[in-house]
Amino acid sequence: MIVVDTGPLVSALNRGEGRRHRFAAELLSAAMTNVVIPWPVFTEVDLLLRGRGHAKAATTFEAALVEGVHRLEPPTSAELGQAVALLERYQDLGLDLPDAVTISMAVARGGWAWTWDYRHFRAVTVERGRGVPLLVAEDELPEP
Amino acid sequence: MTSVRRTISLPPHVAARIERAARQRGVSFSAAVADLASRVPEELPYAGLVEDDEDLSLRVEEVLTRLAG
Numbered sequence: 001m002i003v004v005d006t007g008p009l010v011s012a013l014n015r016g017e018g019r020r021h022r023f024a025a026e027l028l029s030a031a032m033t034n035v036v037i038p039w040p041v042f043t044e045v046d047l048l049l050r051g052r053g054h055a056k057a058a059t060t061f062e063a064a065l066v067e068g069v070h071r072l073e074p075p076t077s078a079e080l081g082q083a084v085a086l087l088e089r090y091q092d093l094g095l096d097l098p099d100a101v102t103i104s105m106a107v108a109r110g111g112w113a114w115t116w117d118y119r120h121f122r123a124v125t126v127e128r129g130r131g132v133p134l135l136v137a138e139d140e141l142p143e144p
Numbered sequence: 145m146t147s148v149r150r151t152i153s154l155p156p157h158v159a160a161r162i163e164r165a166a167r168q169r170g171v172s173f174s175a176a177v178a179d180l181a182s183r184v185p186e187e188l189p190y191a192g193l194v195e196d197d198e199d200l201s202l203r204v205e206e207v208l209t210r211l212a213g
Contacts (some may be wrong), residue, residue: 010201015192017201024201048204049194051211058191064189074206096205116202144198 002135003036003106004028006023006044007116013049013057019068020143027114027136028070035070038105040098042072083141086124095120103132118140149159 011017011024028035042065049058049113065072075083090100099120106113107126112135115121121132154162166176200207 005203006204010204012188012191014194014196014200016195016198018198020198020201021192025188029191043161044204044208047208047211048200049207052193052194052200054196057190060193061190068188092193094205117204125194 001033001109001111002031002035002114003038003102003109003111003116004041005113005115007050008114009041009045009061010048011036011116013054013061018021018143018144019142023038032069033071035112036105036109037065037070037072038098038101040070040101044098055130060063073105075101075105076108079108082087082108086104090120090124093120093123095124106133131133147174147178 008024008028008048011020012028015021017024042062045061048056049055049061064070079101082104083097086100086103087095087097099115099117102113102115103124103126104120105111111133113121113132116136116137118134118141123139124132126132162176162180163173169176171179178182197203
């Protein structure tokens with residue numbers, strides 16, 4: 001199971017990102033219902049798209065989730081509690097809610113976190129000092 | 145598994161090929177069509193819908209902060 005952050009979804013939507021776009025779109029296409037989109041990530045994608053003048057694309061993306069292309073899920077109470085604990089612990093780092101929820105859901109569900117935000121995700125440690133399990137390592141991030 | 149009924153039109157040579165394949169496998173025409181369709185990779189319906197900056201996905205926070213300001 002893959003818990004995806006905002007960056008890879010934006011890459012899949014944005015053909016201006018060249019190879020990074022194709023990489024993200026192919027991976028999401030291959031994983032489909034094995035991809036979990038946390039609600040805070042969903043709203044961040046929506047805000048970004050609409051803020052950049054891509055309202056129609058935002059609606060198409062949202063309709064795809066209604067159809068069940070990926071799994072749009074809220075964090076459980078325990079996952080939200082873990083996310084809040086991470087936000088407190090990493091306040092100085094500038095970790096935000098979508099990041100923290102992506103991490104807590106991936107860890108609690110034994111899945112992979114998929115992000116381009118390596119600065120935040122690399123710095124966070126979870127159970128017993130372990131790092132966040134990342135689906136795509138920083139050196140695997142394709143250039144456009 | 146539940147099924148839905150659809151009426152489709154096919155070119156004769158395509159229909160003949162599917163009928164032949166169905167006979168060889170001992171399945172119905174509908175089952176052969178369903179099997180073929182299930183092998184088509186699903187497309188990502190939102191892929192490539194926008195053309196924006198090549199580093200947009202790496203600057204999400206920065207862009208959102210600017211939009212909020």
